[in-house]
Amino acid sequence: MTVYESDLPGVGKKHEIELHGDERLVVVTHNTGKREVFRRADADSDAEKLFELPDGLARTVGTVLEGAYFQPIATENIDTVLGGDALIEWYEVPDDSELAGETIEAADVRQRTGASIIAVEHGDEVTPNPDPGAGVHAGDTVVVIGSREEVDSFHATFIASAGDGDEGHRDDGGDDGAGTVRD
Amino acid sequence: MAVGPDAAVVGDLHGLLALGVLIAAATLVAAVGRRVGIPTVPLYVLGGVLVGPHVAGAVGLPSIAPAEVLTLAEVGVVLLLFFLGLEFSIDRLIDARRKLSAAAAVDLFVNFPVGVALGLLFGLGPLGAFLVGGIVYISSSAVITKSLVDLGWIADPEAEPVLGTLVAEDLVIAVYLALAVALVAGGSPVDALPRIAVALGFLIAVAAAAQLLAPRLAPYLGTSDEDLVVRTLAVALVVSGLALAVGASEAVAGFFVGVGVGATPLHDRVADRIAPLRDAFAVVFFAWVGLNTDPVAVAGVAAFVLAAAALSGPTKVISGAVGGRLYDLSPRRSLRTGLALVARGEFSLIIAALAATSPDPTIARVIPAFAVGYVLVMAFAGTLAMSEADRIERLLGVADG
Numbered sequence A: 001m002t003v004y005e006s007d008l009p010g011v012g013k014k015h016e017i018e019l020h021g022d023e024r025l026v027v028v029t030h031n032t033g034k035r036e037v038f039r040r041a042d043a044d045s046d047a048e049k050l051f052e053l054p055d056g057l058a059r060t061v062g063t064v065l066e067g068a069y070f071q072p073i074a075t076e077n078i079d080t081v082l083g084g085d086a087l088i089e090w091y092e093v094p095d096d097s098e099l100a101g102e103t104i105e106a107a108d109v110r111q112r113t114g115a116s117i118i119a120v121e122h123g124d125e126v127t128p129n130p131d132p133g134a135g136v137h138a139g140d141t142v143v144v145i146g147s148r149e150e151v152d153s154f155h156a157t158f159i160a161s162a163g164d165g166d167e168g169h170r171d172d173g174g175d176d177g178a179g180t181v182r183d
Numbered sequence B: 001m002a003v004g005p006d007a008a009v010v011g012d013l014h015g016l017l018a019l020g021v022l023i024a025a026a027t028l029v030a031a032v033g034r035r036v037g038i039p040t041v042p043l044y045v046l047g048g049v050l051v052g053p054h055v056a057g058a059v060g061l062p063s064i065a066p067a068e069v070l071t072l073a074e075v076g077v078v079l080l081l082f083f084l085g086l087e088f089s090i091d092r093l094i095d096a097r098r099k100l101s102a103a104a105a106v107d108l109f110v111n112f113p114v115g116v117a118l119g120l121l122f123g124l125g126p127l128g129a130f131l132v133g134g135i136v137y138i139s140s141s142a143v144i145t146k147s148l149v150d151l152g153w154i155a156d157p158e159a160e161p162v163l164g165t166l167v168a169e170d171l172v173i174a175v176y177l178a179l180a181v182a183l184v185a186g187g188s189p190v191d192a193l194p195r196i197a198v199a200l201g202f203l204i205a206v207a208a209a210a211q212l213l214a215p216r217l218a219p220y221l222g223t224s225d226e227d228l229v230v231r232t233l234a235v236a237l238v239v240s241g242l243a244l245a246v247g248a249s250e251a252v253a254g255f256f257v258g259v260g261v262g263a264t265p266l267h268d269r270v271a272d273r274i275a276p277l278r279d280a281f282a283v284v285f286f287a288w289v290g291l292n293t294d295p296v297a298v299a300g301v302a303a304f305v306l307a308a309a310a311l312s313g314p315t316k317v318i319s320g321a322v323g324g325r326l327y328d329l330s331p332r333r334s335l336r337t338g339l340a341l342v343a344r345g346e347f348s349l350i351i352a353a354l355a356a357t358s359p360d361p362t363i364a365r366v367i368p369a370f371a372v373g374y375v376l377v378m379a380f381a382g383t384l385a386m387s388e389a390d391r392i393e394r395l396l397g398v399a400d401g
Helices: A055-066 A109-113 A148-162 A176-182 B015-034 B040-051 B066-087 B090-095 B097-121 B125-137 B141-151 B159-184 B189-212 B214-221 B225-245 B250-262 B267-291 B295-300 B302-326 B331-340 B346-355 B361-387 B389-396
Strands: A003-008 A012-018 A024-030 A035-040 A048-053 A079-081 A086-092 A116-122 A125-128 A141-147
Touching (some): A003 B159, A048 A055, A109 A116, A109 A148, B015 B066, B015 B267, B040 B346, B040 B361, B066 B159, B066 B267, B097 B125, B097 B159, B125 B302, B125 B346, B141 B361, B159 B189, B159 B250, B159 B331, B159 B346, B214 B225, B214 B250, B225 B267, B267 B346, B295 B302, B331 B389
Antiparallel strands (some): A003 A012, A035 A048, A079 A086, A086 A141
């Protein structure tokens, strides 16, 4: 892939990025900061404008395309996949969960689901590695570790059974930005 | 640009109100014309014509005398050229010299002689012909750059020779204006020689200072945006004002101040902050040209304008197309390069304003009227040539595929 840079006196700068064959993506950066993005199917065809962005937005979109930009969206559960099958997941304890107002031992978390609670967040206070006798309250956030199956079982027993069932995994459409280029 | 022959005309509107009415008329006419796709530069001129002594004044309505806004119009000229200087880079010119110098030479040696021939043909004498040559030669950066962006040509390969040619023209026009100012002032060669020497010497000193001192002086322009704008303006106006005082071109002095600032790291910020000022003052300049314009005089040179348009439109397309070929573009893209360069505008009007100061009454009367009519026709024709490029390509049989 080659990127060609040229000056546009009085306007700004132009970058042409080789895509497949003769197809090129042309980015015109105006002195005002505005970016215009064009696509040219081959050397003979005229550039067709895809979109334009003001300076600030262009930078944000740029970091998203680069993969460096990450802004977690607020979801009820956020998981982190470790190696193999293991994962760590965050859950907020619903009001009517069996876990609410119980100790970890009394709820028999480990025996019933196979998953372990590795931290409890109560308001601003975080208890890492809680004792089995530690209490969990409605509205606390618990951090759970286990295999996918165990974590799902924890979710089914203590979280979803409380009736909200809101799965918020973050497999959202990360391809949107590239989609305009590919067509 | 000093006070033209019409400066003696007394208007009824003065000071703040004169300026306000002038700008309002310019922007109103521009708003109406923009709906039908006419570029704004000639429309601002037209707005000025309407509220000037020759139209509003002639029918007994309150009018504005050109002298009311002369200084602000001069600021407009200085800032227009300051911006050319800001974007002008000797290094860039040297990088592209092989292709560009050939393309720029074709542009100059085709179009300038066409203008000179027209000037001689219409009986304006050698100096008049020299001025018409400049008016006909120089394309409009403002009109063309805007069309390139509006039509999306900016992302196509023809943008490079078009913008390159415009930059080369900027350098030619700086040298040209320096000479023209000295020549227009007239007088016997013996009297004129020391004056010309002082004027050119001053500009050379400014140019040298821009190259050598600018990087060292740049820190004194300040760090806040406010300081930067105010001090840059102060330097540009003092230097260009001094140029006027010694009989040199204030526009060219402004150009070199721009070159100096452009060579420093302040370039982008200055461009950002001064651009709105330039836009506002340039409107005053264009409208001021309109105040000086008598529509009857423009109608009187209609044959001259039409002959010039009919001749210099096609020659610009041809010279531009040759330039495109020199940049290794396809025939179709070369044609588009030529079509893009047709529009004439602000610089032709700057030359016209200079002609208005000539002691030769024929030059002072005919050339400004010619330039206004010519710019009206060519700005519109150039914009039309670009938006109708597809049809013109098919007509000439150079459409690819």
